[in-house]
Amino acid sequence: MNNRVRELRGEREWSQADLAERLEVSRQTVNAIETGKYDPSLPLAFKIAKLFGLAIESIFEPGE
Amino acid sequence: MARMTQKHYEKRLILAMLVYMAVLVADGPLLHATANLPLKALLAVAPVLPMLYVIALMWWRIRDSDELEQRTQLVALGVATALVSAISMVGGFLVTGGVLHLGGSVLIWVFPVMMAGYGIAYRQVARHYGMGALCTGEGSSWVPWYFALTGVLMAALGINAWRHRNLWDAWVFAATAAFFVILAIVSRVRLLRARRMAGKD
Numbered sequence: 503m504n505n506r507v508r509e510l511r512g513e514r515e516w517s518q519a520d521l522a523e524r525l526e527v528s529r530q531t532v533n534a535i536e537t538g539k540y541d542p543s544l545p546l547a548f549k550i551a552k553l554f555g556l557a558i559e560s561i562f563e564p565g566e
Numbered sequence: 567m568a569r570m571t572q573k574h575y576e577k578r579l580i581l582a583m584l585v586y587m588a589v590l591v592a593d594g595p596l597l598h599a600t601a602n603l604p605l606k607a608l609l610a611v612a613p614v615l616p617m618l619y620v621i622a623l624m625w626w627r628i629r630d631s632d633e634l635e636q637r638t639q640l641v642a643l644g645v646a647t648a649l650v651s652a653i654s655m656v657g658g659f660l661v662t663g664g665v666l667h668l669g670g671s672v673l674i675w676v677f678p679v680m681m682a683g684y685g686i687a688y689r690q691v692a693r694h695y696g697m698g699a700l701c702t703g704e705g706s707s708w709v710p711w712y713f714a715l716t717g718v719l720m721a722a723l724g725i726n727a728w729r730h731r732n733l734w735d736a737w738v739f740a741a742t743a744a745f746f747v748i749l750a751i752v753s754r755v756r757l758l759r760a761r762r763m764a765g766k767d
Contacts, residue, residue, distance in 0.1 A: 527632035530697030539696045540634050 508536040576706035586616040638691045646683035710754035717746035
């Protein structure tokens with residue numbers, strides 16, 4: 503699955519640690535999501551979408 | 567609920583392991599000096615207490631983890647459980663077949679082997695997800711010192727066994743001491759390297 507988490511975080515000038523704190527997850531988890539090594543659960547994806555004020559499908563899209 | 571950081575977890579784990587080693591060292595002479603059976607039984611199981619704390623610590627750590635950490639830890643525990651089960655079964659069949667002659671005391675090794683398997687599996691699974699405390703410099707600086715101290719203790723036990731002409735035990739302790747000293751050096755180098763890289767970011 504591809505995602506725009508790194509891009510959206512960059513736009514807000516947040517570090518991975520800042521985003522991790524807001525999402526109540528570890529910095530490693532944020533890194534794993536951004537690099538596409540881990541696809542978040544639906545509740546966490548909703549949390550990410552809510553934090554960025556966007557719909558889930560505009561952040562996450564199925565990979566090829 | 568406040569998350570337990572890797573550093574706090576490792577510090578508590580190291581303290582528990584130091585208590586475990588202290589109890590283990592003190593327990594032998596006390597057991598030999600005691601004739602009272604209930605007291606002997608209590609002394610015999612005394613090292614289990616710090617191990618129960620370690621199990622509780624692991625439980626708290628997993629409970630307070632996020633979803634990816636939980637997945638990583640549970641996969642690692644699954645791998646470790648499968649590893650120990652397989653080794654136990656192979657050992658059991660070898661003893662039944664008369665190939666190996668092992669006493670009941672070999673069961674003491676079940677928990678340490680499981681923890682070692684868990685540690686190795688955790689590193690592998692964490693690496694798969696691009697995580698891992700030692701790779702981020704977030705681990706405790708106590709870890710290399712703990713490994714070094716354990717190595718020194720194992721070496722001392724090995725010398726003691728050698729003095730009592732118990733060559734098999736001396737060999738096992740010497741190999742364990744060498745293993746822990748190498749582990750101390752490797753973990754110290756990795757920690758310094760990770761911190762240097764974190765400083766560059």
